[in-house]
Amino acid sequence: MGVNFILQGAEANISRIKKGTEILQEEWNKTEQKAGDVFSDVRVTVKFHEGMELEVKRMKADVEIDCHEPAHFFRGLNWVLNHLEKAEGESEKKEKAYFAGNGLMLDCSRNAVFTVEKVKAMIRILAKLGLNRLLLYTEDTYEVPELPYFGVYRGRYSREEIREIDEYAQIFGIELIPCIQTLAHLHNALKWSEAQKIMDTPDILQVGKEETYEFIEKLLTAVKDSFHTRKIHLGMDEAVQLGLGNYLKENGYKNSSELIKEHCARVLEICRKLGLEPMIWSDMYITSNTGKSYYEVPENADCSDWKKPAPELGLVYWDYYNADTKIYEKMLNVHKQLSDKIVFAGGCWIWNGIAPNYSRSFTCTKAALTTCKKYEVPEVFCTAWLDNGAETPVDAILPGAALFAHLGFHEEFDEAALEDEFQDAVGSSLKEFLKLDKFDQLFLGDQANMKSENPSKYLLYQDALLGIFDYHLKDAGVSEYYKKLAEELKNSAEICKNHAKFFGYYHCLAEVLAQKADLGSEIKAAYDAHDLSTLSRICEEIIPHLTENLWKLKELREDLWMADAKPFGYELIDLRMGGVITRLDSTRRRLHSYVEGKISRLEELETERIQYFAEGEPAIENHWQRAVSGADFTDTI
Known part of the structure; x- marks a missing residue:
């Protein structure tokens, strides 16, 4: 019935x-x-x-x-x-509701541009949670009719697609807000020859050039024509090399605080002309005034002499890192001196590598939103960054979104209530999702992963002959750890039928890591002992079985990607996972040649395994190109 x-x-x-x-x-x-x-x-x-x-x-x-x-x-x-x-x-x-605005930001710029149907499904979940904002982060992944190279081969959204998403969001009272870039983070747009004349550095636009503002007006006009809202997030964050490239050559040195103010004034002029209500990430206004990093602000800082944004420009304070409410208090005090229009952006750590980092997400979010309530911050949102190629499936964001909603409607955190709200909105078990935290807690026990260690990524990708990270695996019981995790995830797909493929992928990943993580150490030990019998068994049994599971893992990830996102960008995941399989095949052939006496030595295995991470340094490597080789992946020129 x-x-x-x-x-x-x-x-x-x-x-x-x-x-x-x-x-x-x-x-x-x-x-x-x-x-x-x-x-x-x-x-x-x-x-x-x-x-x-x-x-x-x-x-x-x-x-x-x-x-x-x-x-x-x-x-x-x-x-x-x-x-x-x-x-x-x-x-x-x-x-x-403690916040007038509360929502989610989807990163559609790290190779995964989510399909219209996937975004609609996410909108329905946001509605069930009571969230009323959805930001689409698109650096160059939206159509600008006058710029054919802008977002080409990247799966950019057409105007019609954005309008369809926008109209659907409005049905549920959700405001779809464009989140773009108008200063930095534009390397994909600036790599084409047509954009060279507006480039300061390979990632940053050149301030002061008329062509730059003609370009930005085209971007803003395209956005205005696609979105119903007049709100717009202009980006402008992390432009650390601002004025130090072509600008420096052509104009000489100018302080970045002056450049950011000059640039904002010009972009705001375009916004006023188009009737847009802008906000930006706040870090450049803080770092350019202090000359230090974003969070290195003195206690009780007096910002009366700082260069400040125009009154109509909103400032988005982003912080996904800190567990101490005093840091949020310090930063919010600074922001309140700079602007009357403050928005807070936290995050769900799905950019940790292959698996999400919920322990850090939950710890930081609880501290952040508690402080935002105290300071009566009107709007907050949860970012879903997908650094280094969108390796983590996007549904991993759901616990973070649910937590933002939960803390948006509850004065205090209530674990049991959150579990019920998650089940009601998502149709799956929060406890099963939180098990995924264990992929990267290999060296941490039950501690929260506050430094964002990510062994599941670099142990998946590392080369079995090179063993770049093997020094750190001594007596770590890696294979047993991931075997146990695979057993814990064995029934997750059945428990979470709405996310059966999602958990099927992670169960397979745990099985692969159980086979592969210690493989390099085993090969090296057998080689050093001249144990040809073990090397032969690795060639004939272990590598073929592991390769079979890797093919399965790759196919599961492809199925998830194609269900969630446009096909553009998956080719890089394909190359990464395919590269693991190819290198294992090469490893098998190299070992086989050695066992048969065709070659007298394997230089890779005679190289000493030394520390990758310094003593006391967190075990994190989120750059794929560094995890797979000690050689340069790109030319130095």
């Missing part, structure tokens, strides 16, 4: 949530089988008010949802959907 919502209340209120209700009702009726347990007709009275309280009351088949806006209504409706059992009788839910 399917559920059927009968909406009641003022016609203007019903019109705001009718289509979204129908979509969620249809989705529920397709996926849930609770015949005989729920009412078929449920009368829902909706009321909107100025306050931020969300109140849901249910008496059998009659429901009242009193809330601030449509996104909050859908959070209440989702709770109703998941608590329809007749036995419950009367029930009530009361919450308060």
Whole structure:
């Protein structure tokens, strides 16, 4: 028996949530089988008010949802959907939204540009969580009609695709906000010959050039034509070499604080012309004033003499690193001196490599949002960066998004409540997702991974003959560790049927690491002992079996990618995983030649295994090109 919502209340209120209700009702009726347990007709009275309280009351088949806006209504409706059992009788839910804006930023610039259908699926989950913002981070992955090379071969969104996503988001009261770049992080756009005249350094636009602002106006015009909102995130972060390339050659040295102010003024002029409401990442305004790194701000800093942004320019304070609320307090004090329009951006660590780092995500997010509430920051969002090629499947973001929603509607963190909210919105077990943390806790035991160690990545990719990281595996019990993790993940796909392929991939990854992580050490030990029997067994049994599992792993990752994202960019994942297989095949042939006496020595195995990570340094290497070889991957010129 399917559920059927009968909406009641003022016609203007019903019109705001009718289509979204129908979509969620249809989705529920397709996926849930609770015949005989729920009412078929449920009368829902909706009321909107100025306050931020969300109140849901249910008496059998009659429901009242009193809330601030449509996104909050859908959070209440989702709770109703998941608590329809007749036995419950009367029930009530009361919450308060602590942030006027709360949402998610999807990174669509690190090779994975998510399909329209995937983004729509994410929008439905955000609606169920009560989130009302979705930012699309697109450096060059959106269509600019006058710039044919902008985002070419990258799977850029067409204007029609963005409009389709935008219209869908509006159905659920979610504001789709463009998040682009207008200063740095533009290496993919600047690599083409047509862009050389506006380049300062390979990653940064040249400030002051008229051609630069003609280029930026084309970008902003394209965005305005695609998105419904007038809000726009202009980027402008991490331009650490600002003014030190072609600008320096042509104009001489100028302080970066002056350059950023000059550039902002010009870009703001274009925004005013187009009727856009801009915000930027705040780091350049802080680092250019202090001459130090972003978080190296003195306690109780006095910013009265700093160069400050224009009043209409919002500042986005980004921080995914700190567990100490005092750091957030210090940084927010600085931001409040610089701007009246502050937004906070935290993050879910899915850019750690192959697997997510939930322990750091949860630790930092709880500290950050507690402080944001104290300082009454009006808007927050959770970033989903995908550094170094989008290796982590995007569904790994879901616990982070759910945590932002949970802390957005609860004064304090409640683990049991979060687990229920996650299950209701995502349809899978939060506990199963959090098991993925163990991929990178190899050397940490039960400690939170606050330094973002990522052995699952570099042990997957490292070359078995070179053994670059093998020094650090002595007595670590790596194979047994990942065998145990594979056993823990054995039933996750069955438990989380909505994410069966996702967990199937991670279960296979654990099995591969159990076979591969110690392989280089085993080969080296056998070679040093001149144990030809073991080397022969590695050639004939271990490597072929491992290769078979790697093919399976690669195919599982490809299936996930093609279900989530456009095909562009997957070729690099294919090359990386295919490279592991190819190198293992070469390793097998090299070992076989040595065992048969065709060659007298293997120079790779005679090289001493030395420390990769310095004493006390965290075991992290998130650059694939460094993990696979000691040689240069690109030319020095």
